[in-house]
Amino acid sequence: MIRFHDVSKAYSPQRFAVLDLNLEIAHGQTVALVGGSGSGKSTTLKMINRLIEPTSGSIDVNGTNVLRRDPVALRRTIGYVFQGIGLFPHMTVGENVAVIPRLLGWSSARIDARNEELLRLVRLPPEDYLHRFPSELSGGQRQRVGFARALAASPQVLLMDEPFGALDPITRDELQQEFLNLRRTMDLTVVLVTHDMTEALLLADQVAVMHEGRILRMGTPGEMLRSPGHDYVAALLETPRRHLEALRRLTGRESVSHPGAGEKGETANERTVPVGNTA
Amino acid sequence: MNGLSLLGIRLDPVVLRRLGEQFERLPDFLGGHILLTLTALLFGLAATVPLTLLALRNGGLKGALLGGASIIQTIPSLALLALMVPLLGQIGFVPALIALSLYSLLPILRNTVTGLESTDPALLEAAEGVGMTPVQILLRVRLPLALPVIISGIRTATVWVVGTATLSTPVGAVSLGNYIFTGLQTQNPYAVLVGCVTAALLALLLDFLIRQMEIGVLGRSRRRTLMAALGVAVVASGALLPRLREAIRKSDAGDTGPTVVVGGKAFTEQYLLTEFLTRYLAREGFSPQKTAGMGSSLLFDALANGSVDVYVDYTGTIFANTMKRSDSPGRAEMFRQMSDFLRERHGIVTIGKLGFENTYALALPRARAEKLGIRTLEDLRRFAPGWVIGGDYEFFGRPEWTRLRNRYAFRFRNRVRMDAALMYDAVRRGQVDVISAFSTDGRIAAYDLVVLADERQAFPPYDAVLFLSAKGAEKAGLTEALRPLVGRFSDSTMRTANRIVDVDGGSVREAAAFLERTVLSGGTETPQSVSP
Numbered sequence: 001m002i003r004f005h006d007v008s009k010a011y012s013p014q015r016f017a018v019l020d021l022n023l024e025i026a027h028g029q030t031v032a033l034v035g036g037s038g039s040g041k042s043t044t045l046k047m048i049n050r051l052i053e054p055t056s057g058s059i060d061v062n063g064t065n066v067l068r069r070d071p072v073a074l075r076r077t078i079g080y081v082f083q084g085i086g087l088f089p090h091m092t093v094g095e096n097v098a099v100i101p102r103l104l105g106w107s108s109a110r111i112d113a114r115n116e117e118l119l120r121l122v123r124l125p126p127e128d129y130l131h132r133f134p135s136e137l138s139g140g141q142r143q144r145v146g147f148a149r150a151l152a153a154s155p156q157v158l159l160m161d162e163p164f165g166a167l168d169p170i171t172r173d174e175l176q177q178e179f180l181n182l183r184r185t186m187d188l189t190v191v192l193v194t195h196d197m198t199e200a201l202l203l204a205d206q207v208a209v210m211h212e213g214r215i216l217r218m219g220t221p222g223e224m225l226r227s228p229g230h231d232y233v234a235a236l237l238e239t240p241r242r243h244l245e246a247l248r249r250l251t252g253r254e255s256v257s258h259p260g261a262g263e264k265g266e267t268a269n270e271r272t273v274p275v276g277n278t279a
Numbered sequence: 280m281n282g283l284s285l286l287g288i289r290l291d292p293v294v295l296r297r298l299g300e301q302f303e304r305l306p307d308f309l310g311g312h313i314l315l316t317l318t319a320l321l322f323g324l325a326a327t328v329p330l331t332l333l334a335l336r337n338g339g340l341k342g343a344l345l346g347g348a349s350i351i352q353t354i355p356s357l358a359l360l361a362l363m364v365p366l367l368g369q370i371g372f373v374p375a376l377i378a379l380s381l382y383s384l385l386p387i388l389r390n391t392v393t394g395l396e397s398t399d400p401a402l403l404e405a406a407e408g409v410g411m412t413p414v415q416i417l418l419r420v421r422l423p424l425a426l427p428v429i430i431s432g433i434r435t436a437t438v439w440v441v442g443t444a445t446l447s448t449p450v451g452a453v454s455l456g457n458y459i460f461t462g463l464q465t466q467n468p469y470a471v472l473v474g475c476v477t478a479a480l481l482a483l484l485l486d487f488l489i490r491q492m493e494i495g496v497l498g499r500s501r502r503r504t505l506m507a508a509l510g511v512a513v514v515a516s517g518a519l520l521p522r523l524r525e526a527i528r529k530s531d532a533g534d535t536g537p538t539v540v541v542g543g544k545a546f547t548e549q550y551l552l553t554e555f556l557t558r559y560l561a562r563e564g565f566s567p568q569k570t571a572g573m574g575s576s577l578l579f580d581a582l583a584n585g586s587v588d589v590y591v592d593y594t595g596t597i598f599a600n601t602m603k604r605s606d607s608p609g610r611a612e613m614f615r616q617m618s619d620f621l622r623e624r625h626g627i628v629t630i631g632k633l634g635f636e637n638t639y640a641l642a643l644p645r646a647r648a649e650k651l652g653i654r655t656l657e658d659l660r661r662f663a664p665g666w667v668i669g670g671d672y673e674f675f676g677r678p679e680w681t682r683l684r685n686r687y688a689f690r691f692r693n694r695v696r697m698d699a700a701l702m703y704d705a706v707r708r709g710q711v712d713v714i715s716a717f718s719t720d721g722r723i724a725a726y727d728l729v730v731l732a733d734e735r736q737a738f739p740p741y742d743a744v745l746f747l748s749a750k751g752a753e754k755a756g757l758t759e760a761l762r763p764l765v766g767r768f769s770d771s772t773m774r775t776a777n778r779i780v781d782v783d784g785g786s787v788r789e790a791a792a793f794l795e796r797t798v799l800s801g802g803t804e805t806p807q808s809v810s811p
Contacts, residue, residue, distance in 0.1 A: 051408055075410035086405030090423045099409050149409070 001027045002048060002157065002189060007057030009043050009213075017043040019213040021057070025206070030183060030190040032200035034236065035210035041193045042083075044210070045159050048191065049078045061157060076100050079150035079158040079188075084166055085142050087134040093119070093145050094130040100153045118148040121182070140171035147182075160192045164199065176203060198240040201225070209233045294469075300786050301458065301473040309477060310520030311453030316440045316481075317515050319376055323383030323436060330384075331391045335417075341392060348385040356382060356443045360450050361574065370581040371570065375444070375452035382443055383436040390432025394425030430493040434486050441482040445474065449545065450577060451570040451586070453521070455481075460572040465547045465780045465787055466700065485514060536565040537754045542587035545572040547780050547787075548637060548719055548773060552591045552743075554791035559799075560589075563760040576600065583625040588751030589761065593637060595741040597621070605678055607739040614742065626749030628758065631765030635719060635773045638741035639679050641668075642716035643706055645729040655732040656687050659713065663689045669711035671699040680715075683737040700781075703728070719770060721778025743768065767798045 004023040010016045018040040025031045033041035046052040047059055050071040058065045066074055087096050095102075097118055098111045106114070119126040122144035134142055143163065150158055164172040180203065183190070194200050200207045201221040208218040209232070217224070217233045225241075228234035334341035351359070359382065363374030398421045406416045445456035458474025461467065488510040495504030539560050543553030553571040560567040570587065579601055581587035597617050598604050608616065614632070621627040641656060653659055668691045674680055675694055683689060695711055703722035706714045716723055718730055718741075745764060751757055776794050779785040 049408065051404065072410050072412050075408060080405075080408040082401065082405050082408065084401050086401050086408075088402060088405070088420060090420075099411075103410055103415065 001025065001060070001062060002191065003060040004044070005058045005060070007044075007047065007054045007059060009040075009047065009052060010055045016213050018047070018054075021213075021215065023208065023215065023218075025189060025191065027189055028187060029205045030188075030192060030203060031206045031208060032192045032194055032204035033208050033210055034194055034197055034200045036195060038212075039210040040213040041210045042161060045161055045191055045193045048157070048159055049075045049080060051075075076103055076153060077155055077157075079153075079155035081143075081146050081150045081158070081160040081163040083162040085139075085146045087142055087145055087149070089134050092131050092133055093124070093137070094126075096134070096145055097148045097152055099149060104153060114152060118152060121151070122148045123178070124148075138171075139167050140175060143167060143175060147179075151186075156187070156189060158188050158190045160190065162193055162195070164194075164196075179203060197236045198243070201240060209236060297467075297469040297786065298473065300788060301469050304458070305473070305477070306520035306524045307453060308455050308457050308474070309481070310518050310522075310524075311457075312441070312444055312455045312478070312481065313514060313520075314518035315372065315375055315379065315447065315452055315454055316437070316444045317518065319379035319440050319444070320383055320433070320437060322376065322380035323387050323440075324433070326380065326384060327387045327391055330388055331395065334388075334392045335395060345385075345389055345392065348388050351381050352385045357446045357449070360447055361577065364450050364577050364580065368584060370451035370573070370577060370586045372452050374450050375447035375454075378450075379440050379444055379447070383440045386432045386435040386439065387429070388432075390435075391425070391429045394428030394432075395421045397428070398424055426496060427493060430489060430496075434489050437485045437489060438482045441478060441485065445478050448572045449574045451542070451573050451581060453570070457572060460545055461550055461787065464545050464572065465550055466784075467780070467786065481514075485511070488514070536563075537757070538566045538568060539751065539754065539757060540568045540570060540586065540588045542573055542578050542581060542590035543569075543571040544575050544578055544590075547721075547777050548717075549591070550787050551776050551780065551790045551794060554787050555794045555798075556589060556591075558791060558795065559764070560760065563756075565754075565757065565760070582627060582746055582748050585748045585750035588748045588754070588757070589746070591633065591743050591745055593741040593743055595638065595739040597744075598739065599678065607682075607736060609736075610740045610742070613740060614744070617744075621746070626752075628747040628749070628752045630745040630747055630758070630761045633743040633745055633764060633768040634766040635768040635770045636740060636742050637717055637719040637773070638738050639674065639677075639715050640718045640730040640733065640738065641683075641713050642723055642728040642730050643713045644709075645727045648729045648731075653731065654729075655734055656683075656737070657734060659731060660687055660689065662712075663691050665692055666712035667691065667693045667695060668713050668715070669695045669697055669702045669705050670715040671702065672696055674715040679738055686735040686737040719773040719777055721774055721776070721781045724771075724774050725778050725782040743773075764798070768794075772797050 002023075002025040004021050007018060007021040008016060009018040017038075021040075021044060023031075023044075033044055035041045043052055047054050048061065048066065050066055054067070058067060060066070061074075061078075088099070091099070094115050097115050098106075101111045101114060115130060116126045119129055124141060124144050129137075129141070129145075134145070137145065143166075146163070150160075164175060167175065176199065192200070192203060197207075201224070205220065206218060207221055207224050209216045209224075209230070211232055216230050217228065224233065224237060228237050330344055334344050354362075356378075360375060360378045363378045364370055367374050367377070395417070402420060402424070403416065406420045411419060444452075444454045445459055447454050448456035448460040455474045455478045458470045458477070462470030462472075462474060488507045491507035491510070492504055495501070495507055541553055541556045541560065543549040550571055553569055557567040557569045570581075573581070573587075575596070578587060578590060579592065579597075582590060594610075594613055594617055598613055602617065602620055607613070618629040621629060641659065643653070648654070651662065653662070670680070675696065695705075697705060699717075702711070702714045703716065703720065703726055705711050706728065707726040716728065716730065722728070723730060745761060747758060747761060772794070775797075776790045779790040779793055780787060
């Protein structure tokens with residue numbers, strides 16, 4: 001469980017990145033922090049593993065205030081999937097995945113076994129990928145390695161900072177689906193930062209919309225869609241809603257049952273438009 | 280006609296023999312060069328580690344350190360080398376090593392700091408985010424990522440240091456520069472060629488090996504890295520060549536006597552005397568070490584502090600440069616005062632005059648002198664207003680020139696400064712009318728010039744004198760071994776010896792052999808001559 005209690009972060013006395021934030025994330029939940037640039041969502045995420053230190057307030061992870069823990073030891077227990085992936089270019093896939101186990105001093109036999117397990121989990125056959133360098137992988141493959149690295153030391157908490165931002169739509173969709181599958185099989189509390197409302201609705205149990213350092217609205221995707229409760233939230237929801245409507249109109253007889261198909265529908269949409277024009 | 284053909288150039292036997300002579304010295308010079316450059320690079324690398332850590336910790340200090348390294352770089356390398364001698368109070372390997380280490384610092388330090396600081400911020404955050412400590416981030420992320428930049432800095436430094444080390448000859452360190460300095464002074468193109476080509480090849484080889492190491496490290500080819508490291512180790516073991524040679528020499532010669540350092544300045548006559556003294560002392564059962572081609576005042580300081588044991592200097596030079604005297608009390612008195620001064624002030628032992636003088640003298644072609652009836656400087660006065668005088672670069676700035684003009688009231692139409700090596704030819708061809716020659720120069724005889732008598736003693740005596748350091752005087756038998764050389768040389772012997780090198784294109788070794796034959800034959804016999 002992660003609990004923010006009256007957390008503020010100020011870069012200068014006048015300029016707050018995060019202001020009096022209170023947030024509870026139950027064990028095993030995935031929470032998406034959604035908002036524009038400067039909304040404080042990344043700052044909130046990075047305060048959990050103390051890459052950024054709060055100015056005031058406290059953050060508990062599994063009952064312990066992170067500010068009382070050694071930041072280095074803390075980070076080794078928390079998985080982190082970075083914006084822009086952040087693989088070390090001078091290390092092979094295997095070495096990247098094993099970064100934290102190595103820091104924790106695991107035996108090489110244990111590391112090898114874990115590497116193999118993780119690469120199979122993210123569907124990169126170890127016999128092909130273990131010794132490759134990041135420069136030899138596609139964007140999607142790199143982010144798979146990024147996931148494997150974050151999961152290597154079996155963390156209970158996983159932080160994801162715009163994890164799909166750098167990927168093309170098809171790869172993004174594929175990885176999002178895999179993320180959902182992984183989520184079901186693993187006991188993980190996930191905090192996901194994204195600016196993409198569709199992604200948040202798709203992947204999260206709870207969506208928290210942030211604006212100017214505060215949480216404007218928090219709820220399940222269903223609750224959000226039913227009652228945005230705030231103009232800004234409504235505006236953010238407008239995009240996925242419009243996509244959904246457009247798809248309904250275009251496909252006509254075939255109903256689109258859940259917003260999760262939005263991304264796939266978008267690509268189908270692009271394909272069908274020229275056909276419609278010529279017809 | 281029986282020559283060897285190389286790249287279409289026919290190498291006749293003379294050329295091959297001359298090159299062969301040069302290669303005999305290769306183990307000493309190349310070994311010294313390798314030892315000097317690799318040690319300097321190691322020192323530079325070792326100094327970079329703490330300096331880099333300081334620079335990374337403190338931005339202000341970084342600017343100061345890099346600025347300091349840049350300033351060192353702007354000092355001309357020869358000046359930096361020469362500067363180390365008074366600072367450290369000694370000559371030879373140590374001052375050269377320190378100067379070169381300082382010189383290697385900038386490229387290594389700059390590339391290391393820049394390389395470490397240019398890590399992608401996203402990767403730094405990733406490293407921090409996975410729970411690396413600052414030291415782990417430095418060693419596991421920043422350092423490996425900066426490695427190509429750091430290695431290219433090391434390569435730059437290597438090439439610089441290998442090149443600059445050739446300038447360490449004047450401070451008395453043995454390097455390939457010995458070939459170049461000796462060769463330039465004695466007009467021996469073979470020596471210059473061997474020195475330059477070897478230094479260039481060494482630089483290219485080391486650069487290549489370090490590059491291979493870099494490729495090996497980056498491409499994770501352990502074999503390539505090991506092979507390259509092995510290559511560097513083989514080059515480094517070249518530093519042992521002089522030791523090896525010494526060991527062989529010792530085992531051949533059996534027991535050897537105490538080590539004696541023989542010094543010499545950087546002109547033909549001095550190269551000959553250095554070579555001669557070295558060979559002579561070896562025959563006398565000592566282990567001589569030669570440091571030829573040194574700067575004049577550096578050499579005197581080295582004698583004074585005992586890092587050189589034996590060398591030949593000239594009374595006029597000591598009188599003016601060391602004793603700061605501008606008067607000329609006459610030949611005998613000058614010698615006496617000089618000996619007393621050196622003994623009292625520095626403990627230097629004046630062994631005695633060798634018997635020849637290398638003074639400034641005005642010279643012109645014999646035919647012209649005879650036609651015009653000029654035998655003395657007095658005779659020259661009449662013609663001077665219509666004549667052009669040529670002199671070496673320093674002559675017209677020296678007190679001798681002032682005194683010459685004052686004593687004889689000379690007024691020449693014009694004076695021309697030129698390279699000492701060119702002025703003899705210039706006066707022979709009539710491009711100038713008279714020159715400031717060195718009285719022992721071989722070209723005086725070769726070009727049939729005549730030296731004009733100096734009746735009013737405008738030129739102070741420049742008697743060649745053999746000196747022994749205070750330390751050297753304590754070495755058993757050394758003073759006694761040197762004493763028989765006193766008075767054994769003559770102006771004409773020295774002129775002929777110089778001529779062998781400067782005019783006939785012979786080697787220093789050949790000229791030294793001539794001196795041995797001439798000086799050591801007849802008269803008082805040399806004690807303990809070569810045993811068969």
